[in-house]
Structure formats: structure tokens, C-alpha cells
Amino acid sequence: MALDLSPQEASNIGTELQPRRSVIELRDVSKHYKDAGAPIVDRLTLSISEGEFVALTGPSGCGKTTTLKMINRLIEPSSGQIIINGQDVGDLPSHRLRQGIGYVIQNVGLFPHMTIADNVAAVPRLLGWKKDRMTPRIDELLSMVGLEPSIYRDRYPRELSGGQAQRVGVARALAADPPILLMDEPFAAVDPITRTSLQDEFLRLQQSIRKTIVFVTHDMAEAMRLADRVVIFGPQSKIAQVGAPTEVLSAPADAFVASMLGSGRLMQLLSCVRLRDVSLDRWPTLAQGLEGDERLAALSSAKIEGKNRVLVLDEAKRPLYWIYSDATGESSKVEVDCKLELDATSLRDAITQIVYCSHDCAVVVDGDGAFQGIINIQGIRRSLAPLAGAGTSAANIGVDK
Amino acid sequence: MTIFSSSIDLFQATDTAGESSGFEPIKAGSSGRRVRRIGHFVFRPLMLILILGLLILYLHSTPLDSIDRRSLYWSTIRSELFQQLDLTLISSAVVTVLAVLLGILLTRRKAPIANSIVTALATLGQAAPPVGLMILAALVLGVGARTAIYALIVYSILPVLRNTVTGLSGLDKSILEAARGIGMRPIQILVGVELPLAVPVIMAGVRTAIILNVGTAALATFINGGGLGTMITTGIAVDRTPIIVAGSVLVAVFALAMDWVVMIAGELLSPS
Numbered sequence: 001m002a003l004d005l006s007p008q009e010a011s012n013i014g015t016e017l018q019p020r021r022s023v024i025e026l027r028d029v030s031k032h033y034k035d036a037g038a039p040i041v042d043r044l045t046l047s048i049s050e051g052e053f054v055a056l057t058g059p060s061g062c063g064k065t066t067t068l069k070m071i072n073r074l075i076e077p078s079s080g081q082i083i084i085n086g087q088d089v090g091d092l093p094s095h096r097l098r099q100g101i102g103y104v105i106q107n108v109g110l111f112p113h114m115t116i117a118d119n120v121a122a123v124p125r126l127l128g129w130k131k132d133r134m135t136p137r138i139d140e141l142l143s144m145v146g147l148e149p150s151i152y153r154d155r156y157p158r159e160l161s162g163g164q165a166q167r168v169g170v171a172r173a174l175a176a177d178p179p180i181l182l183m184d185e186p187f188a189a190v191d192p193i194t195r196t197s198l199q200d201e202f203l204r205l206q207q208s209i210r211k212t213i214v215f216v217t218h219d220m221a222e223a224m225r226l227a228d229r230v231v232i233f234g235p236q237s238k239i240a241q242v243g244a245p246t247e248v249l250s251a252p253a254d255a256f257v258a259s260m261l262g263s264g265r266l267m268q269l270l271s272c273v274r275l276r277d278v279s280l281d282r283w284p285t286l287a288q289g290l291e292g293d294e295r296l297a298a299l300s301s302a303k304i305e306g307k308n309r310v311l312v313l314d315e316a317k318r319p320l321y322w323i324y325s326d327a328t329g330e331s332s333k334v335e336v337d338c339k340l341e342l343d344a345t346s347l348r349d350a351i352t353q354i355v356y357c358s359h360d361c362a363v364v365v366d367g368d369g370a371f372q373g374i375i376n377i378q379g380i381r382r383s384l385a386p387l388a389g390a391g392t393s394a395a396n397i398g399v400d401k
Numbered sequence: 402m403t404i405f406s407s408s409i410d411l412f413q414a415t416d417t418a419g420e421s422s423g424f425e426p427i428k429a430g431s432s433g434r435r436v437r438r439i440g441h442f443v444f445r446p447l448m449l450i451l452i453l454g455l456l457i458l459y460l461h462s463t464p465l466d467s468i469d470r471r472s473l474y475w476s477t478i479r480s481e482l483f484q485q486l487d488l489t490l491i492s493s494a495v496v497t498v499l500a501v502l503l504g505i506l507l508t509r510r511k512a513p514i515a516n517s518i519v520t521a522l523a524t525l526g527q528a529a530p531p532v533g534l535m536i537l538a539a540l541v542l543g544v545g546a547r548t549a550i551y552a553l554i555v556y557s558i559l560p561v562l563r564n565t566v567t568g569l570s571g572l573d574k575s576i577l578e579a580a581r582g583i584g585m586r587p588i589q590i591l592v593g594v595e596l597p598l599a600v601p602v603i604m605a606g607v608r609t610a611i612i613l614n615v616g617t618a619a620l621a622t623f624i625n626g627g628g629l630g631t632m633i634t635t636g637i638a639v640d641r642t643p644i645i646v647a648g649s650v651l652v653a654v655f656a657l658a659m660d661w662v663v664m665i666a667g668e669l670l671s672p673s
């Protein structure tokens with residue numbers, strides 16, 4: 001059971017495997033201001049495919065916001081080409097271009113003189129939507145970002161908390177259902193706990209809406225948590241590394257990237273790797289309703305494998321309970337107390353759960369609740385071994401080999 | 402952001418700063434403020450009625466001859482009142498339109514130089530003594546109400562212009578960027594975001610201009626422009642104290658009444 005993460009495969013984690021159309025393409029894009037000597041963005045080439053979540057990250061002032069704003073032409077590039085859906089962004093009137101791209105700005109930027117509903121409806125109104133289409137859409141969006149429409153619809157931005165305002169900012173960007181979303185530190189202005197829950201909600205939202213997202217953040221951990229691919233800007237406006245979070249975390253390209261990642265790398269890595277990305281251990285199972293001899297046979301063959309219990313599944317393969325055999329051949333039922341979901345659970349969550357679990361291992365199920373295998377601490381350690389070896393010493397990120 | 406707040410404070414003491422920002426958090430203290438304002442709204446007209454009553458009492462208790470009476474006929478007073486109203490309203494309306502348009506132009510990109518030049522000129526008009534301005538205008542354009550209105554415009558354009566510029570350029574940059582970022586065109590941003598947000602500040606300027614004009618319109622009489630000032634000049638010319646008293650009181654009451662109207666209009670117009 002090893003975590004098979006060659007770079008190519010690693011970059012596919014969280015995305016389907018078929019090659020996808022590139023939606024946003026930056027070709028040799030540079031930006032420099034007349035008065036400043038060095039370019040802010042230096043010959044950046046990047047291709048972002050449909051439904052991909054890309055995070056731009058790096059130290060303050062490295063050109064993340066500038067790069068983002070060049071995509072919707074709030075800033076004109078000095079040279080190079082930006083292509084969206086096969087069309088040069090310069091070919092379109094800039095307001096048309098922007099109406100088709102959701103934009104969440106660094107400081108929320110809600111319109112203080114408009115109600116929340118009017119704020120959310122800003123883009124649809126520009127597009128000339130009729131009222132009977134707009135009203136249900138506003139309510140839908142507010143619920144989508146976790147704000148009860150009947151309470152918040154008619155409020156003004158100043159009557160919201162920072163976190164609520166951020167949510168409205170996201171709702172406004174999503175209003176006309178643009179396929180592309182640009183987000184500039186959308187969760188920066190809230191406390192860490194709210195930020196984490198906003199991130200979780202946003203990830204869940206993204207599962208269903210599947211937008212192509214370019215997300216700017218200076219918070220490495222946030223980038224790693226959210227993105228399919230991370231672009232790390234280095235000194236002198238160069239890209240230091242591009243890759244999937246697991247790839248970057250397990251093999252930082254250079255000392256700069258390693259220093260940006262900081263000391264919490266192992267924990268971040270554990271957060272990034274999901275149970276679906278590792279191979280699980282098998283465990284003897286038994287169909288529900290089988291009694292007597294069949295049960296005894298199952299228990300004894302489990303014993304040969306060195307296991308003192310079998311897992312009973314119902315007809316949909318959902319785990320029900322453990323059956324233990326004791327020395328006298330009697331058997332006893334024990335509840336399954338630790339069940340983890342394949343797609344939703346990170347290794348980090350798995351470790352936390354297993355520590356509190358009475359059987360030293362957790363049962364893993366898929367989205368429908370069907371049994372997939374089990375995972376325990378040894379299994380996690382084994383799956384981390386190849387990662388720890390790649391590019392850095394195990395001791396460096398705290399893995400005991 | 403309030404220019405000439407001193408001239409406003411002369412008439413009333415609410416804090417224009419808090420009122421014109423429009424962004425103050427709604428909950429705390431706002432109900433107290435509201436009560437205080439409503440008090441202001443009601444108190445002002447009561448006070449003015451009281452003053453008028455005292456004036457009438459005074460005139461009744463004073464022996465008046467035929468010259469006095471001719472100046473104090475209701476029809477005379479009414480026509481002077483309307484002249485005063487005309488002078489004030491026309492000049493203020495023109496000033497508002499002119500200064501807001503000018504302010505919009507000056508706050509578009511690439512206009513900082515024009516901005517400083519125009520503001521300097523407007524400051525000049527403001528700094529000149531109003532009587533001098535009136536007489537200068539009459540020398541150039543001839544006497545009459547029209548000239549008086551020109552003089553009033555020159556005299557009162559600065560506060561509206563400056564408040565418009567301040568109001569528009571003081572807006573939160575992130576709001577404007579958001580407006581651009583979601584695909585609003587410049588004209589949509591101006592009409593839909595910038596102007597509505599700047600209204601409280603612009604209105605504070607308009608209010609100052611109206612108050613300046615209400616007072617200064619009393620000087621129009623010096624260039625044959627009519628208005629309530631006529632009573633005072635007549636009173637001085639024929640040496641009759643009752644006429645002078647009545648004229649001065651009416652000018653003051655008129656100014657306070659106009660200020661009250663503008664205050665209420667501002668309250669109704671500013672975002673809740």
C-alpha cells in the first residue's frame with residue numbers, strides 16, 4: 001500500500017483523468033510600469049483547463065493580484081497574450097469580457113448603498129435579466145452561500161459581519177453563472193476559524209458548480225487546501241514552482257519554495273491527501289444473515305490471516321458491525337464506531353479519527369456507504385514513505401522511517 | 402468634508418460630518434440621533450413662527466405712518482419674498498447643476514491639473530466680498546436681477562464643486578474596482594455607484610451654497626435686483642426703524658426657513 005504519486009499522476013488528483021480543454025491561457029505575459037525598473041510579472045506562461053482550481057500564491061507584492069487583474073483586463077499587460085476560450089481578451093469590449101467572468105475582489109467591495117439582494121443582482125441587471133428570473137436566482141444564491149434569504153435579502157452591507165460580507169461577495173460573483181471565477185484573497189478578512197469553514201463550504205460548493213477558478217492567496221496552507229494546482233511566485237517575478245499541492249509539498253522545487261511552505265508541511269501534506277488517493281487494506285467480511293457454520297468458517301479463515309474479527313455487511317455492502325471470536329469459539333457483536341468517507345476524508349482527519357477509535361483502524365466507505373477497505377496508522381505511515389523520500393529527508397518533515 | 406461648516410454652524414448645530422458620511426453603523430446611538438433630529442425639525446418652524454409673531458406684535462405696538470405702511474403692505478412683502486426666493490433658488494439650482502457636472506469632469510482620470518486650476522478660481526469667487534462681487538458684476542453686465550444671479554453663482558459655486566470633488570474622489574477604491582470588475586461601464590459606474598454614494602457629501606455642499614445664497618440675495622437690492630434686502634435699503638433711505646427691523650428679521654427668518662427645508666430634503670435624499 002504505497003501512495004503512488006508520480007508527478008504526472010499527482011497533478012491529476014482531484015480532477016478526472018481525461019485531458020481537458022484549456023479555458024484560460026497566458027502566453028508570455030509581462031507587466032511593467034514605466035517608473036519601476038523590474039517587471040512586476042515576467043514572461044508568465046500558464047494554461048488553465050476547464051473546471052480546474054488554480055491558486056496563485058507567493059510573498060506580498062510578487063504580482064499575484066496583477067496577474068489576476070490582467071485576466072479580466074482591469075490591468076492591461078505590457079506584452080504577451082491572454083486567451084480565454086480561444087479568444088484573445090483584447091478582442092472583446094472590456095465590460096463584456098468582465099460580465100462573463102465572476103470576480104471576487106481583495107476587499108469584498110460590496111456596494112454600500114444597495115441591499116444585499118441588489119448587490120447580488122448587479123451582474124444579472126447589467127445583462128438585462130427580467131425581474132421574475134432575478135428574484136429566485138438571488139434567493140438561490142444566498143442559500144447557496146449559506147445566508148437565509150428572508151433574513152439577509154433586504155439588509156445593507158454594513159449590517160453584515162466580515163464573513164457574511166465575504167459570502168455575499170462570492171454570491172455576487174456567481175450570480176450570472178459565469179464559467180470562470182477570479183478570486184483575490186476572498187477569505188483574507190476573517191478570523192482563522194471562519195476562514196476554515198468558509199473554505200470548506202466553498203470546496204463543497206465547487207464540487208457542485210465546477211467552475212474554472214483562479215484564486216489568489218498569500219496563505220500557502222489555504223492554497224494547498226483548496227487548489228487542484230498551485231502556482232508559487234518566487235523572487236524577481238519568476239514562477240518558482242507549479243504543481244499539485246501534494247507534489248509541491250512532497251517535493252519543493254528549491255529552498256525558496258521550501259521556506260515558503262514552512263514547518264507545517266507534513267500536516268499540510270496529510271490534509272491534501274485524501275483516502276481515495278491511497279491504497280486501503282482489505283479485511284475479511286461476511287454477508288448479513290449468514291449464521292452458524294458459515295460464520296465460523298469466516299472467523300477461522302480470518303484467524304489464519306491473523307485477524308480476530310470479521311466485518312458484517314448488508315446487501316448494499318454497507319458495514320453493520322464487527323463479529324469477534326474469542327478463545328471458546330463464542331462470537332460477539334461490536335458496533336462499527338469509526339467510519340470514514342473515501343472522497344471527503346483527508347489523511348489528517350483519518351489519523352485524528354483512528355486515534356480515538358477502539359479498533360485501531362477505521363472502516364472506509366464510499367459516497368453510498370459501501371465498504372471499500374480499512375485504514376490504520378501503519379497504512380498511513382506506509383503511504384507517506386515514498387513522499388517523504390522525494391526531494392527531502394524524512395526527518396526534515398518529521399516522518400519516522 | 403464640510404467646507405464652510407462654520408457658516409452652517411451659525412444657523413444650527415447638528416454634526417454635518419456624521420450626517421454626510423452616510424456610512425455610520427446603524428444600530429448604536431442612531432435612535433438617539435434620530436430623536437434629536439426630529440426635535441430639530443419640529444423646533445425650527447416653531448421658533449420661526451414665534452419670531453414672526455413677535456415681529457407682528459412689535460409692528461402693531463409701534464405707531465406707523467403712511468410711508469411705513471406702504472413698505473409693510475403684505476403685497477409688497479410678498480413680491481419681495483418671491484424675488485428673494487427666485488434669486489436664491491435659481492442661483493442655487495444653476496450652481497448645483499454646474500458644479501456637479503464640473504466636479505464629475507474634474508474627477509475623471511487625467512484631470513488633476515484642471516482640478517487645481519478650477520478650484521483656485523472658485524476659491525477666488527468665494528473669497529471676494531459679496532457686495533463687491535455684486536457691484537463688479539453690475540459694472541460689467543448692468544444692473545438687475547439677472548446680474549445678481551450671476552454674482553450669486555460665482556459666489557456660491559465653490560462649496561458644491563469642492564464637495565462634489567471630495568465626495569467622488571473620496572469613495573472607497575475597492576467599491577469602484579468591484580464595479581469595474583463585474584463589468585459596469587464608466588457611465589453606469591458614475592450613475593449607479595459613484596453619484597449615489599457621493600450624494601450626502603454633495604448635498605452638504607448644496608446646502609452650504611443655498612445658505613450662502615439666501616443671505617447674499619439680500620444684497621441684490623444694491624444693484625436693483627429686488628429681494629427682501631429692498632426693505633432694509635428702503636428703511637435706511639427713509640430713515641424708518643420699523644421697516645429696517647422688519648426687513649432684517651424677515652431676511653433672517655427666510656434664511657433659517659430655507660436651511661430647514663434643505664436639511665429635511667437632505668435627510669430624505671441620503672441613503673437610509
Ligand SMILES: Nc1ncnc2c1ncn2[C@@H]1O[C@H](COP(=O)(O)OP(=O)(O)OP(=O)(O)O)[C@@H](O)[C@H]1O
Nearest residue numbers: 033036040059060061062063064065066067217218
Ligand atoms: N500602478 C502601479 N504602478 C507601479 N507599481 C505598481 C502599480 N500597481 C502595483 N504595483 C507594484 O506591483 C507589485 C505587485 O503588486 P500586486 O498587487 O500584484 O501584489 P500581490 O502579489 O497581489 O501582493 P499582496 O499579497 O500584497 O496583495 C507591487 O510591488 C506593487 O508595488
Ligand SMILES: [Mg+2]
Nearest residue numbers: 064065066106
Ligand atoms: Mg494582492
